[in-house]
Amino acid sequence: MVTSAEEADNTVTFLLQDEDHTMGASLVDVLNRSSNVVFAGYTIPHPSERKVQLCVQTNGEVSPKDAVLAAAETLAKMCDSTKKLFRSRFEEFGNTMQE
Amino acid sequence: MGKRKGSKGEKDGAPPSAMSQLDRDFAVSGLPDYLEAQRTRVFCGSESNTSAKYFGSAHTYSTKGFDNSQTWKEFERGLDIRIRRVDEADNTMEFDLVGVSPSFANALRRILISEVPTMAIEHVFFLNNTSTIPDEILAHRLGLIPIAADPTLFKSRSPPSQESGNEHQEDDRDQRNTIVLRLQARCSGRNPGGKHEGNEYGKVKSKDLKWLPGGSEIPEETGVRFTVSQDTLEEFERAPVRPVHDDILIAKLSSGQEIELEAHCTKGTGAEHAKWSPVATAWYRLCPEVVLLREVKGEKAEELLAKFEGLPKGVECPFEVVGGVARPREGPPDLMCLERIRALSGEEEWKDYVQLRKIKDHFIFTVESSGVLPPQDLLCTAIDILASKAGGLAAKLAEA
Numbered sequence: 344m345v346t347s348a349e350e351a352d353n354t355v356t357f358l359l360q361d362e363d364h365t366m367g368a369s370l371v372d373v374l375n376r377s378s379n380v381v382f383a384g385y386t387i388p389h390p391s392e393r394k395v396q397l398c399v400q401t402n403g404e405v406s407p408k409d410a411v412l413a414a415a416e417t418l419a420k421m422c423d424s425t426k427k428l429f430r431s432r433f434e435e436f437g438n439t440m441q442e
Numbered sequence: 443m444g445k446r447k448g449s450k451g452e453k454d455g456a457p458p459s460a461m462s463q464l465d466r467d468f469a470v471s472g473l474p475d476y477l478e479a480q481r482t483r484v485f486c487g488s489e490s491n492t493s494a495k496y497f498g499s500a501h502t503y504s505t506k507g508f509d510n511s512q513t514w515k516e517f518e519r520g521l522d523i524r525i526r527r528v529d530e531a532d533n534t535m536e537f538d539l540v541g542v543s544p545s546f547a548n549a550l551r552r553i554l555i556s557e558v559p560t561m562a563i564e565h566v567f568f569l570n571n572t573s574t575i576p577d578e579i580l581a582h583r584l585g586l587i588p589i590a591a592d593p594t595l596f597k598s599r600s601p602p603s604q605e606s607g608n609e610h611q612e613d614d615r616d617q618r619n620t621i622v623l624r625l626q627a628r629c630s631g632r633n634p635g636g637k638h639e640g641n642e643y644g645k646v647k648s649k650d651l652k653w654l655p656g657g658s659e660i661p662e663e664t665g666v667r668f669t670v671s672q673d674t675l676e677e678f679e680r681a682p683v684r685p686v687h688d689d690i691l692i693a694k695l696s697s698g699q700e701i702e703l704e705a706h707c708t709k710g711t712g713a714e715h716a717k718w719s720p721v722a723t724a725w726y727r728l729c730p731e732v733v734l735l736r737e738v739k740g741e742k743a744e745e746l747l748a749k750f751e752g753l754p755k756g757v758e759c760p761f762e763v764v765g766g767v768a769r770p771r772e773g774p775p776d777l778m779c780l781e782r783i784r785a786l787s788g789e790e791e792w793k794d795y796v797q798l799r800k801i802k803d804h805f806i807f808t809v810e811s812s813g814v815l816p817p818q819d820l821l822c823t824a825i826d827i828l829a830s831k832a833g834g835l836a837a838k839l840a841e842a
Contacts, residue, residue, distance in 0.1 A: 359835070365552045366831050368545035375499045376512040376543075408839060415836035417514045421546065422829035424518045425539075426822055432537075433818050436525035 352400075353381075355407035359395040363387065367395040373414040373421075379404045473508050481510075484728065486798040488788020496544055496802060517541070526806070528818070535817035538729065539805040547726050547805045553824040554724040556712040559598060560814045561591045561621055563717075565706040567664050572699045580693060584625075584705050585717045587648050588686040588812040591621055595677055596709045617668040621683050621707035622654040629695035644695045649688035651705065658704060666706060686813035720820050722810040729804035732760050732770045732783050733797050743768035746796075749786055754778055774806075 359366060367385035374383035382400040399407040473481065480493045481503075497503075500511035520541035527536040539547055566581040573580070597619045627646040655678065657668030672678050693701060712719030738746055743763045750759040753776075760775035760783060761768050775783060780798065787796045809817040 362831070363552075365549045365557075365828070366835070369549045369828070369832075370835075372498055372543045372545040376510070378500045378509065378511040380500065408842070412836055412839040415832045415839065417517075418832035419829045419836065420514045421517050421542075422825045422832065424514075424521060425523070425542070426825040426829075428521060428523050429537075429818075429821065429825070432523045432525055436528065440528075 353403050353407060354398065354400040357397040357399070357407075357411060359397055361393050362395045363393060364395075367397065369418055370397060370411070370414055373417050374399060374410060377410060377414065377417075380410055473503060473506060477503065477506065477508075482802055483731070484800040484802060486730075486784050486787070486800060488784055488793075491800075498543055498545075520803075530816075533811040533813045533817060534808065535811075535821070536806065536808045539726070539807050540729075541803055542805065543803070547807065549828055550807075550821070550824050551724050551726060553827050554721050554809060554820055555719055557827055558720045558820055558823050559593045559709050559711050560718050560720045560812075561589050561593050561596060561707045561709055562715075563587065563589065563623070563705045564708040564710070565664070567660065567704045567706070569660075569702040569704070571701050571703065573693050573695055573701050574699075575693050580701070580703075583692055584651075585715070587651070587690055587692075588814050589621065589623075589683065589707055590681070590686045590814055591683045591707070592677060592681065592815075593709055595675070596621075598709045615664075615666045615706070615708075617657065617670055617672050619708060620657075620666050621672075622658050622666065623651045623683075623705040623707065624654050624659070624703070625651050625692075625705065626702045627693075627695060628700040629697055645691060646693040646695060646701060647688065648685040648690035648692060650692070651685055653683040654704075655683075658706070660704065664704065664706065720812055720814050721817075722812050724807075724809045726805040726807040728800035728802065729806055730774050730780055731799045731801055732775045733799060734761075734768060734770060734795055735797055736795050738768040738795055739766050746792075749792075750779060750782065753782075 364387070367387065371383045371385050374380045379401050380399065381402050383398070385395050385397045387395055397411070399410055401407050401410050405413070479485075480495075481497050484494045485492045497510065500509065502510045504510075522538070522540035524538040524540075525535070526538060527534070529535070563581075563585045566577075566584055568577050568581075571577055571580065575583075599619065625646070627650055629644050655673035656671045658664045658666040661667050673682070695701070710718040743766060746761055746768050747759060747763060750761065753759065757776045757778040758771060760771055760779055762771050763769075783796065783798045786792050787798050809821055811817040811820055815823075
C-alpha cells in the first residue's frame, strides 16, 4: 500500500495503492491540522488508476512517516468517537420518540 | 473582500441582547472578530458567497498568535451530533454533524454511496423468455431491485487479480456468498396486450421473485452448489430474503408470454456498480444562520415580518418580534425561505440589517437508504470502513 518515492530534507511522497479522495482528503486534512506538518497535499495522477500520491513535509520535529502514522491513528480515533457519539445520540433520540 | 464584509457587520454591531452564536464564539477565540468570522462562516451575499474557503492548516493564523492545530482530544470535545429526523417508512435519517472538517463529512458520504457492501442480483440464468424485453435488458432491470438481505452474513467475491485482468475470479459459489432467487411468470390472460385484471395478468412485479434457500435448482448449468440450506440459519428465519419493495414492475407480458429465470445475488459495493449502493443518495448541506446586524424595532420590525408574508404552509417566518424588537427565530431558518432572506440581504434598505450565513463546520447530513439496511446501520458501517482504512494504513506504516 505504501511506498516512499522520494526523500529530501523532511519531505516524503507516499504512494497509497487502492485509495481515492476518501482517504486522500481526510488524511491531508488531519495532517494539516498538526503543528509539526509544514505541508501536506495529495494528488491522483490518473483518474482511472486507484492511486493517491501523498506529499508531506514536516518541520523536522517528527519524520513525515511518523506524521502520517499519527494522522492515520488520529483519523481512526476520530471515527471511533464519531461512532460512539452517534450511537448514544441515536439511542437518546429513540427514547424521546417513544415518550 | 471577506475581510471588509466581516468587519463591517461586527463593528456596527448589534446590542448584546441580539448577540448571535457567532458573536458569542468570538468572545472565546483569540482571533480578531473579522478573522474569526471568516474562519467559521460563509457569507451569503445576494450575488455570490464570500469567505467560502476552509481554513484547515495549523499555521493559518500563526502571525496572529492563534494556534489553529487540532488534536484528537480537541476534535472529540468539539464534536456534536444531533438526530433531527428518522423516517422508518422512507428509510431516511437526517442529523446534524457539528465540528468536523468538510473532508471528513465528504469521506462518510463517499463511503456511504460507494463502499458499503450490499447484496444485489449479478447473474441471471434464463430458462425461458418470450416477453418483448430482451434478456440483457431484463437482467439489468433485475440487478437494480434492492434485495433485503443482511450483507454481513455473506462473503465478498475475491477481488480481481492480475492474471484475470479486470474480471472477478470465479470462486466456488455456494451458500456463503450467493442468494438464489427464482422468477416464474406466465400470462394466461385472454386479452392479448389488453386489460390487466389484478396482477396475474401481464404484470411481473418484484414480489414474484421467490427465494430459494436450498440453492440453485439447475446446479449443472449455474455451477452454484449449496451444501447447507440457507434457511437453517437463525438469522434468515427471522428475516427471510426478499425484495425490499413488492411492487416494482419488472416486465409486462402479453397473452401466452412467459418468463422463467434464476437470479443469483452476490455481495458487492457501489464502486463497481450502482446497484450495490445501499443508499438512494446521501448528502449534506451547511447549516444556514440568519442574523440581524443592527437592532430592528417598531415599524421597521413589522416591515421585516411583512417581507415574509405568503410563505408556503408550514414554513415559519425566520424572524419574530418580541417586545417590538425583531430577532431571528431559534434554530436554522427553513429551507423554503433561505432565498428570500438572501434576496433581502441584497436590498438597499435591508443590506445593513439582514445577513445570511452558513456555519462552516456544521453539516446537515441526510442518508436515504434504499431499504436494504436501516440508515443508522449504514452510517455506522461507513464510519467503520473509514476507521479500518485509517487503521490499515497505520498498521502498514508501523511495519515499514
